[in-house]
Amino acid sequence: MSTLFSLKGLDLLIMLAVRLAIVFLILPIHELAHAYAAKKLGDNTAMISGRLTLNPLSHVDPIGAALLILCGFGWAKPVPINPRNFKNYRRDTAITAAAGPLSNLLCAIIAVFIYSVLYAVVSTFAIPVNVFNVLMYVFLALQYFTVVNLSLALFNLIPIEPLDGSRILSYFLPPKANAWIYKNSYYIRIGLFILVIAGAFTTPLSWLINKIYTFLLFLFSWITPLFRAIF
Numbered sequence: 001m002s003t004l005f006s007l008k009g010l011d012l013l014i015m016l017a018v019r020l021a022i023v024f025l026i027l028p029i030h031e032l033a034h035a036y037a038a039k040k041l042g043d044n045t046a047m048i049s050g051r052l053t054l055n056p057l058s059h060v061d062p063i064g065a066a067l068l069i070l071c072g073f074g075w076a077k078p079v080p081i082n083p084r085n086f087k088n089y090r091r092d093t094a095i096t097a098a099a100g101p102l103s104n105l106l107c108a109i110i111a112v113f114i115y116s117v118l119y120a121v122v123s124t125f126a127i128p129v130n131v132f133n134v135l136m137y138v139f140l141a142l143q144y145f146t147v148v149n150l151s152l153a154l155f156n157l158i159p160i161e162p163l164d165g166s167r168i169l170s171y172f173l174p175p176k177a178n179a180w181i182y183k184n185s186y187y188i189r190i191g192l193f194i195l196v197i198a199g200a201f202t203t204p205l206s207w208l209i210n211k212i213y214t215f216l217l218f219l220f221s222w223i224t225p226l227f228r229a230i231f
Contacts, residue, residue: 014137016069018144023065024056026107026149027076030100030156031059034079037099041092043085051079078162090171097167104153108146109216115142116220120227146216150209155201161188 032054035046050058059076068074086092121127122135159169161181170178181188195201 010137011140014141015144018141018148019069021145022148022152023060023068023074025054026104026152027065027068027074028054028056028059029103029107030152031076031079033099033103034081034096037096038079038081038092041086041096043081043083043092043096045082045085046079049080051077094168094171097164100164101153101156104149104156108149108153108212111142111146111149112213112216113220115139115146116217116223118142120224123224124227124231146213147209150212151205154205154208154212158192158201160192160195161185163192 031051035052038044038046039052046052053059061075061077064075064077066074081093081096083089083093118135118138122132127135156163157165157168159165162185166181170181173181
């Protein structure tokens with residue numbers, strides 16, 4: 001009983017540690033990606049505002065960070081941009097918006113790659129028991145890390161104001177539709193908040209996360225056979 005309790009407690013500790021890493025590392029990467037994309041496309045507003053940095057203090061929103069740690073979903077301070085500085089207003093706004101979720105997807109891919117390499121090592125070589133036990137929690141941490149990154153990427157891609165997906169969608173919508181969304185953005189945001197609280201996105205997001213995670217594992221499934229062939 002005590003061993004099981006200790007394991008559950010350690011699992012929880014790892015999950016919280018990963019979420020803290022998301023708050024102080026991955027959210028800054030997400031926002032830096034927005035700022036960097038905007039700068040490359042001609043808008044220096046984020047850079048002037050001090051957002052072209054990995055410093056978490058420049059990006060972390062206290063409420064968004066608390067919700068992410070407690071619930072798994074949260075946000076950072078929005079990166080300020082001035083679309084008037086873009087050469088192509090609608091296209092470049094959409095690209096800048098997409099940069100954040102893409103950075104989360106990249107982080108998830110890197111985590112699965114590291115997981116696959118470590119799994120290949122464990123499967124190929126004789127690992128001491130104490131090292132093996134530590135690696136089991138490293139695997140668990142990488143899994144949490146991947147899932148939270150995929151969650152942030154997919155959640156932000158939902159095409160509802162004020163999420164990044166709404167700015168991507170605006171590129172494809174006619175001006176009248178965009179004007180209607182802008183006019184009713186306050187009510188749309190309230191609706192999004194209600195949907196999140198009601199858990200409307202939980203099932204579809206969980207399904208998508210599982211499918212993408214499985215695909216990423218398949219993508220790197222060649223690593224273990226390669227290790228065994230070489231060693």
